[in-house]
Amino acid sequence: MQLTILATTLLLLTLIGFYLGRSRAVASAGGNRRQLHSLPGYHGVYVALWCGLPALFIVALWLVVEPHVIEALVLSGLPEGMTDVGPGQLSLLINEIRNAANGVSFFGEPNPAVVAAAERYNALHQIGFAAMGVVAAAAAIGGLAWARRRIAPNMRARNRVEKAIMAILIVLSTISVLTTIGIVLSLLFESIRFFSRVPVTEFLFGLQWSPQTAIREDQVGSSGAFGAVPLFAGTMLITLIAMCVAVPVGLLSAIYLADYASPRVRSVVKPVLEVLAGIPTVVYGFFAALTVAPFVRDAGASAGLDVASFSALAAGLVMGIMIIPYVSSLSDDVMNAVPQTLRDGSYALGATKSETIRQVVFPAALPGIVGAILLAVSRAIGETMIVVMAAGLAANLTANPLEAVTTVTVQIVTLLVGDQEFDSAKTLAAFALGLLLFCVTLILNIIALRVVRKYREKYD
Structure with missing residues (x-):
């Protein structure tokens, strides 16, 4: 809900930037649009891009970095005995803290340390989101003001907007390609781990599928x-x-x-x-x-x-x-x-x-x-x-x-x-x-x- 409100606010600022940029371009030409190098709409898009893109970058960066930073801060406040475990158990502990922070009920009596960590998790999340919102709004307003001051009749707004759009398209295309490569590599690396335990010939040509294996070493179970x-x-x-x-x-x-x-x-x-x-x-x-x-x-x-x-x-x-x-x-x-x-x-x-x-x-x-x-x-x-x-x-x-x-x-x-x-x-x-x-x-x-x-x- 908070993220939706922030996105709506940034969208409104971007629309305001578009109308301010377009009106600024017309005013700089004395109302004669023929004196402008580019159409007023291009000037509006130019200001809107400088208003929305920096704020969008800050929000995206926060969404990527924030979970890791908060998890590190929360884990640092836990007793040493709870964090001195393997990666799998540590991941389960983090999930338990997240569930407690989201209000998911426990089976049995909850661990007081986990409850305290969940409260700290929520507090850090609120503080981080508020700080991010202020920084993103400031970046949007600053970009709007800076771009609006640069508008002039001889400004090549159309060329700059087209270059910016081209850069955005290249970035998005690169993200899609890198995402595909990441999916393939993740499948490949985990498959290599699987084939180190199960022969490739058995997997490709085996006629029986029963993947039930023992969960613990002392448990009687099928080898699969x-x-x-x-x-x-x-x-x-x-x-x-x-x-x-x-x-x-x-x-x-x-x-x-x-x-x-x-x-x-x-x-x-x-x-x-x-x-x-x-x-x-x-x-x-x-x-x-x-x-x-x-x-x-x-x-x-x-x-x-x-x-x-x-x-x-x-x-x-x-x-x-x-x-x-x-x-x-x-x-x-x-x-x-x-x-x-x-x-x-x-x-x-x-x-x-x-x-x-x-x-x-x-x-x-x-x-x-x-x-x-x-x-x-x-x-x-x-x-x-x-x-x-x-x-x-x-x-x-x-x-x-x-x-x-x-x-x-x-x-x-x-x-x-x-x-x-x-x-x-x-x-x-x-x-x-x-x-x-x-x-x-x-x-x-x-x-x-x-x-x-x-x-x-x-x-x-």
């Missing part, structure tokens, strides 16, 4: 089986079922909307179809668990088939319904982008509408359609909620869609939940699964790009 083949088999099975539903329905819907539907029908049907993409996945999960799964089970029983309560078929059918808009909407846009001259030429040669679609429009739009299907495949591979509620958690190596299976993303979630230590093989297996899933997705992207380039060269 970390064969990832059942997980990827389940992922591919559910994805295949989903694509068998989404691709035909989506492509046929796109063809109808692009070439057969009237503008009035298209204006109604396409938004209604795209509503499917906005439904939360948990709603699809409930629909799969309460409606589709019982229907599949009853239909199989009536046909003499043994269908599990949780089945890959139920999850795949609902997932296919969910990703229909990804195929239909993108394919429709690509087909509409095909030049009308190609259609007219086909009609002039005597081809019917269906022949034109099959022989001209569809081949010309194939690169975009491949991209739409690839996006749908990526969406299906990354889905979790529907699989949990309709397909179950059993890591069965089977190609039977009537049995229960699980996927890679579901196992990543389950591995990171519980009381297992973070450096155990069970938890580190989640990073190995994530790295392998990343590699599989990358290979699919490379294959799709090659297909797109081949056909795009043919029709360009």
Whole structure:
């Protein structure tokens, strides 16, 4: 709430800076805008940038540094016996202090030292936020005043604004690239730790998945089986079922909307179809668990088939319904982008509408359609909620869609939940699964790009 108020205040200061800069530019030219090198709006943006960017930098820096500084100060005030522990226990202690500071209730009698540390944590947070707010507001006001004084008729405000925007775009692009690199490196380093305990061959080619391991050395427990083949088999099975539903329905819907539907029908049907993409996945999960799964089970029983309560078929059918808009909407846009001259030429040669679609429009739009299907495949591979509620958690190596299976993303979630230590093989297996899933997705992207380039060269 406090951060929202601060952001609103800084936004108002930025808007004030824009209007002051624009009015200052007009006044400096004596009301004659033709004497200005740049439009008054550029002068307003120039002042707004000097007002908002320094304050935004201070807020971002505080959000990054503040947790570490407060944690260090709070830990320094605790008794030595509480902080003289390992990194894992120290992290648990910090989380306990944070929970106490946020008002989370304890099970049993709380530790007085933790309660005192939580009070100090809140006090330091309030002081730090107040100081940051004052500094950010001062920087915004100072930048506003400094930039406003520099406004003159011959000032090249447009050039400076464009350079500033270019710098902002470069910084944001660099952040996105560095974020991607950081994600890959984090997966790689944790996966290396996992493979130091579990052989790579066992992980890649093992046929059993049972990651239950002993939490303590004196505890009797399984050593675990970390064969990832059942997980990827389940992922591919559910994805295949989903694509068998989404691709035909989506492509046929796109063809109808692009070439057969009237503008009035298209204006109604396409938004209604795209509503499917906005439904939360948990709603699809409930629909799969309460409606589709019982229907599949009853239909199989009536046909003499043994269908599990949780089945890959139920999850795949609902997932296919969910990703229909990804195929239909993108394919429709690509087909509409095909030049009308190609259609007219086909009609002039005597081809019917269906022949034109099959022989001209569809081949010309194939690169975009491949991209739409690839996006749908990526969406299906990354889905979790529907699989949990309709397909179950059993890591069965089977190609039977009537049995229960699980996927890679579901196992990543389950591995990171519980009381297992973070450096155990069970938890580190989640990073190995994530790295392998990343590699599989990358290979699919490379294959799709090659297909797109081949056909795009043919029709360009």
